[in-house]
Amino acid sequence: MTEEVSRAEEVLVYLITQIVEDKDAVEIEIEETDTKISMMAKVAQNDMGRVIGKRGRVAHAIRTLVRAAAIRDGIEVEVDFDG
DSSP, rough: HHHHHHHHHHHHHHHOOOHSSSSGEEEEEEEEEEOOOOEEEEOOOOGGHHHHHHHHHHHHHHHHHHHHHHHHTTTOOOEEEEE
């Protein structure tokens, strides 16, 4: 399952680093269970607004794209954000 996780993680890292100003502060924590994978994207506090977006639209779009990348590999991914 690790190869599939890395694909979803690559998509998540790419999307977030394109949005934030402090690219060095981006960290992804991954927790795997039997049924799904949880990813926690940590960004700098002043970049949280960029990642969440108005009414959470950017965060929703990021979650959708990462889930789509993961579904191609047959896994379920949950994405959360922390600043």
